[in-house]
Amino acid sequence: MAPKKNSAKRPQPSTPKPSAPARIVKVQSSDGHILQADVRALLLSSTLAATIKGYDDENKPLEKLEVNNVVGFTLKLVLEWCEKHKEDDPAIAQAEKDKKNIFIPSWDRHFLTKLPMGNLFDLITAAYHLDITGLINYGCKTVANSAKGKSTEEMRELFGIPEPWEQPSTSTATWDD
Amino acid sequence: MEEKSVIFSMNLEFLIYPNNPLTFFIQENFPMLEPYRKRIIKLARLVYFYIYSFIFLQNQETLNWRQVPAHVRRMVVQKLDKSTRATLRQCSKHDRDLVDSSPTIHLDTVEIFVTKNYVSILIPEIQSSSFIQMFSRLEPLVGLLRRTRIKNLKIESYDSNHVGELFNRISTLDFNLTILAKFISWNCRTETSRELRKFLSILDRKCLREIHVKDAFLMNLDLLMETSKWKLIKNMYNQDDVFLEVEKNFLLKKVLLKIYTLNEYNTLELAEKFEIGDENLFENCENDQVYTFQELSGTLDRVLEVLEFFCQIFKNRETNIKWLEIECSNNKEAVSKLNLILLEAQNSATNRIKIQNIFWNQGSFSELSCQLLLELVLMEHLESLNFFMESSEKINWLLEKTKEKKRFLYSTNFVDGRIRTLETYQLKCEELKWENVENMIENCQTWPINLLQKQRFPEKTYFQVYGNISENIMRDLKHLSSFDSENGSVLIFNTCDTTKQLRITLSDGETDKMLQAILVSK
DSSP states (O other): OOOOTTTTTSOOOOOOOTTSOOOEEEEEOTTSOEEEEEHHHHTTSHHHHHHHHHHHHTTOOOOEEEOTTSOHHHHHHHHHHHHHHTTSOHHHHHHHTTOSSOOOOHHHHHHHHTSOHHHHHHHHHHHHHHTOHHHHHHHHHHHHHHHTTOOHHHHHHHHTOOOGGGSOOOOOOOTTO | OHHHHHHHHHHHHHHTSTTOHHHHHHHHTHHHHGGGHHHHHHHHHHHHHHHHHHHHHHHOOOOOGGGSOHHHHHHHHHTSOHHHHHHHHTTOHHHHHHHHHSOOSEEEEEEEEEOSSEEEEEEGGGTEEEEEETTTOOHHHHHHHHHOEEEEEEEEESSSSHHHHHHHHHHHHOTTOOBEEEEEEEEETTOBHHHHHHHHHTBOTTTOOEEEEEOSBOTTHHHHHHSGGGGGEEEEEOSSOOOOOGGGGTTOSEEEEEEEEEOTTSOEEEEEEEEEEOTTTOTTOOSOOEEOOOOOSSSOTHHHHHHHHHHHHHHOTTOEEEEEEEOOOSOHHHHHHHHHHHHHHHHHOSSOBEEEEEEEOOSSOOHHHHHHHHHHBOGGGOOEEEEEOOOHHHHHHHHHHTTTTGGGOOEEEEEOOOOOSHHHHHHHHHHSOGGGGTTOOOOOEEEOHHHHHHSOOOSSOEEEEESOOOHHHHHHHHTSSEEEEEETTEEEEESOSSSOOOEEEEEOTTHHHHHHHHHHHO
16 A cells, blocks of 8 residues: 555654653643643643743742633633643654645544534633644644635634624825825 | 345344344345345335435434534545535535635636735635735635635735735645646735745645736746746746846847946946847747846856847847847946957858947947947947937037938937036037937937027927926916926926927026026026
8 A cells, every 4th residue: 555645744653651750730721720731741732841941940849820811711711732742753743834735543533523613712822821732733723724615604603703793994104295 | 145245234234223023034035035136125215215324314413514524524525516615605605615615616716915914815706805804814725825826916016025925825834835836926026036936835736827927026037947847937027136047038029127236335336237128039928028137146157148249239230129228337347348249249240230229328338349349330220329428528429420320310319417517518518419319209308498598409499497487477388388387396398299399498486587588587
């Protein structure tokens, strides 16, 4: 059987490596929920990785990470995704960043498509704040897929865009300029 | 040991669900539950997901599309296909701006039209056309250009300085902007090459294939040529003239060469002008290429390069020049240079050269250079010989020279704007040996009518009348066999229906009287 196209670029399914010692860190969401996560999973987020590195450099004990702009539910989803992808190569996500057509692995497809659109927006926004490239890619692609082939009306409904007569005038242009 | 590691990995699965009673339960009854491990994890996920969803979704408001950060929305749009993008664009004004500003991967055609206050962007593919204000809202344009691969990018402007201003503003918004475009057409007729160079500098080198330039004032093309993109420029049309180094242009199909010099009054003066258009000369070219050359400095050093260029063309025996235009001022230096060129060409050319049309724009041609040229030319192939000159001796001289070859002449022009008075006309008419001009089919000459009456015309005559014409005369004119048109004070009419015509322009204060005379005589 011929190898599949772009198979080398597809993220390989993560396999747990029990030999590596896991370092558990508490993560606090904006609404006070405390979750626990593996540091390796948190390193997928550039923002959190920088914070962790800061603690490590100063040799301070890392007790709790505060994520102020993500609520508990969304943070849980983010951590779940990170936990699943902690073994992935970050270069793959970077390579897929500007691509239009990307392959979403089955686990991610199930994980993301079961979410309502609002939660998906939350998740992508959280991923954007935490700078998790892979999750942004898959999230955006999922949103794009769900919008595919829809009419204008359906798309307004899906994205919660108000009807044209409900929209405020955005014209700020003046002739004086 | 193995058991421990399994428990540990299971624990990790549940870590994200803190204080999970199932975790404790599983840990305690691990050996018994081992075969159902996967199912339990799945179940736990499902249960906790729905519990969490139930708790949180009740209390927490989720984001809608508008609340998602613009950058994220742009990333979503980036992943949309063209039709969905077009649909989203229709949803709201925000989304229209968003789609216009988000980079697409491929666009077929983008047309940018720059005016004083607005930039109009037309993308036919997604039925998008938007006006962007020049001074405040250029971000969508920058966003569009940032990562879009554009096949055809057209930039158009009819006023000066606006394109330069646009690129200045774009570069302040994004320093590292590179435009990925394959074919560029630059239709900014009034911009200088500085703007073009600025624009070329932000184009991606690997992506670029062709540049088509329509421009009026490409002054510094020498500098432009030093850039690597020069070779990609396929077409270049401009009204004004620029100097190019001739050696670099041997691949051209058609060359229009103009050399300017400064005269003693310190004004710019056309010194020499050559146009060589030959289909066989440069076989590898696909498109017509017109290049013009201008020498802005007071010296004529560059002429020597022209000479080399000219000689190289003449050395080729098979050379067939369709159109040769020579324009030379009264400047002695220029005339002597021209003679030098022609002499050199004569020496280097072994055979006479096939030239089909000659356009001699020399103010008062020197007989020497004219003779040199005529000796260089294979008269059998000469179709037209157009001269602009003053003195009738010179015309007669030329007519004598070409007397035996006149049957080959298809058209000959004599244009003279200097003679104003009737006396000089009369003199000139008497001087000219009209019997030699039988084959001449076109004559752009300004004659008063009473002279025309004396004149022996070829059978079929075409009249062009300028001046105020009274109604009576008009009535008479309309009786003529073919009446062409009437544009204000300019009246053009034909006395014959055939193509063999002598065009005569009547221009005088007493047009009416004269016309009357002609009509009566007819």
